[in-house]
Amino acid sequence: MEIKEKFNLDQVTTFRIGGPADFYCVVQTLEELKEALKFARGKDLAVFILAGGSNLLFADAGFRGMVINIAIKGIEILHDDDNRVEIRVGSGEVWDDIAALCALKELWGIENLSGIPGRSGAIPIQNVGAYGQEASRVVSSVEVLDLEELEIQIFNNDQCGFEYRQSNFNTIWKNKYAILSVTFTLARQPKPNLSYIDLSNYFAGANNPSPGLPEIRQAVIAIRSKKFPDLNEFGCAGSCFKNLILTPQNYLRLEQTLGRNFSPEIVSRLQELKLRFAEEKRIKIPAAFLVDICGLKGQSIGAARLWKNQALVIVNTGSAKARDVAGLFKLVRQEVFAKTGMRLVSEPEWVGFSEQELAKYFEIPNDKS
Ligand SMILES: Cc1cc2nc3c(=O)[nH]c(=O)nc-3n(C[C@H](O)[C@H](O)[C@H](O)COP(=O)(O)OP(=O)(O)OC[C@H]3O[C@@H](n4cnc5c(N)ncnc54)[C@H](O)[C@@H]3O)c2cc1C
Missing domain, CATH: 3.30.465.10 (Uridine Diphospho-n-acetylenolpyruvylglucosamine Reductase; domain 3)
Structure with a gap:
């Protein structure tokens, strides 16, 4: 098992984004995993377990600590x-x-x-x-x-x-x-x-x-x-926002807000979606519907863009940085909140960002909750 220093994480994420990890290794057995953990403990390093890197947004600053890539087969x-x-x-x-x-x-x-x-x-x-x-x-x-x-x-x-x-x-x-x-x-x-x-x-x-x-x-x-985009062509981490799981009360609030801000046709589409994705005790509304009706498809910041075929997917069209993806994420969340009252939740995990950065990218103006 080789432990690398200053390993760029854009090589191991499907977003193709991420600065350096202080230490990085791939483990293929339980023994190697334990060895890596003991190494990290010896240096008092934070540890992050990585796999295919397809549900992650690593910060441009990378990760202060040790990233352990788990490749145990069988x-x-x-x-x-x-x-x-x-x-x-x-x-x-x-x-x-x-x-x-x-x-x-x-x-x-x-x-x-x-x-x-x-x-x-x-x-x-x-x-x-x-x-x-x-x-x-x-x-x-x-x-x-x-x-x-x-x-x-x-x-x-x-x-x-x-x-x-x-x-x-x-x-x-x-x-x-x-x-x-x-x-x-x-x-x-x-x-x-x-x-x-x-x-x-x-x-x-x-x-x-x-x-x-x-x-x-x-x-x-x-x-x-x-x-979804072809990962050989574009970087992405799948859907960047989770679908909404609403209580009947919150669903009603959404329907009323759309009634005020959008056409009756949009409200009918919401009602159809409610029936289509009805599940026991919960109402699932696709987040893509909200992003679509807010007219956000195709929006971009730097080389980060909302994918044309699926509004929840942010793609890296070339040299996007984590800050571009994060900025676009913020723009979408703020627009959707302003027009629908709904707070979208990130599906990929954000790793290596400071508290201040997270507060900045997840801020929603006029959110009184
Ligand atoms: C094009 C595309 C389409 C996608 N479609 C879907 C979809 O339809 N449905 C869906 O649910 N997801 C989807 N995803 C998201 C993603 O592929 C899944 O969540 C996948 O399971 C993540 O696996 P990974 O190995 O890449 O995990 P990583 O991204 O490497 O890690 C994700 C999280 O799991 C933890 N983790 C991973 N392995 C271990 C382990 N062995 N032990 C402890 N912690 C671990 C990591 O620490 C991290 O917190 C999509 C992603 C892309 C890029």
């Missing part, structure tokens, strides 16, 4: 019968390789999560989800190393505290554990989930009412390729 079948297969996956396995493997073996449960960048160990962190499927429905347990005690623990699904784009790992346990492996339970019996309109339209168009698993995977990849 795939193991723990249980296999006519109904279900339990598979333990090393945190460093590329997630889409696992989705592809499961599609090939006709194992159901993660096909709608095809094409998501990053590694398998990050899947439980923000309870990754897409097209009606979520990690929380397939993760049966998560094996971790306590970064302080250097002891291994296993959490079952209930202990992970999964919510929309959230788990205990990115809230109360933040920076406490490194995930070593994740065990997924997948179904042998077909369980297609075509509830999302993009997917049902795709198969209605293809005149195929009951597609097989590999077809669903291909459909998801095709739909995603139209929404």
Whole structure:
């Protein structure tokens, strides 16, 4: 294991943004991870665990401390019968390789999560989800190393505290554990989930009412390729804003505000979205709808631009800095708040920013809450 100094983080993030980490290493085994943690402890360094770098915005100043890139591999079948297969996956396995493997073996449960960048160990962190499927429905347990005690623990699904784009790992346990492996339970019996309109339209168009698993995977990849930029061409970290999860009361407030500031047609579209994404006890409104109606698509600061095909995605069109992305993020949040009263929340994690910078970029004028 080689420990590098002053390692530029733009090389290991899909945004292609980020200044230097004081120290950086890639670990391929539990022993290397422990060794890296002991090195950091010896120098009293802050530690940041990195995987595929696809949900991160590193500051231009980089990270003061040690970034440990987890690349622990391994795939193991723990249980296999006519109904279900339990598979333990090393945190460093590329997630889409696992989705592809499961599609090939006709194992159901993660096909709608095809094409998501990053590694398998990050899947439980923000309870990754897409097209009606979520990690929380397939993760049966998560094996971790306590970064302080250097002891291994296993959490079952209930202990992970999964919510929309959230788990205990990115809230109360933040920076406490490194995930070593994740065990997924997948179904042998077909369980297609075509509830999302993009997917049902795709198969209605293809005149195929009951597609097989590999077809669903291909459909998801095709739909995603139209929404997200090609990462070989542009930098990005996926959606920069989370969708809104509203109480009925907050939804009503949004509807009233849109009624005051927008046309009746926009209010009807909001009402349609409310029905389309209705979930038990929560009302999910796509943040892209709010960004769209505020006329922000295509806005740019420096080389950071809102992507033409998906208003939630900020792309690095060349040499964008973190400050450009952060400035654009601020502009979008402020505009959306001014016109809709809603506070958008960042989906990628911001790392290496000072308290003052965060206060500046997350400031909303006239926010009295
Ligand atoms: C084009 C594009 C499309 C995307 N689409 C989606 C989507 O549809 N749905 C969705 O939910 N997300 C999406 N994302 C976001 C991102 O791909 C996922 O959140 C992914 O799971 C992040 O994985 P990663 O390996 O890149 O994690 P990183 O970005 O490296 O890390 C993310 C967080 O997880 C922590 N972490 C990662 N691995 C470990 C570990 N082993 N132990 C402890 N902590 C760890 C990091 O410390 C950090 O806090 C998209 C991103 C891009 C660029």
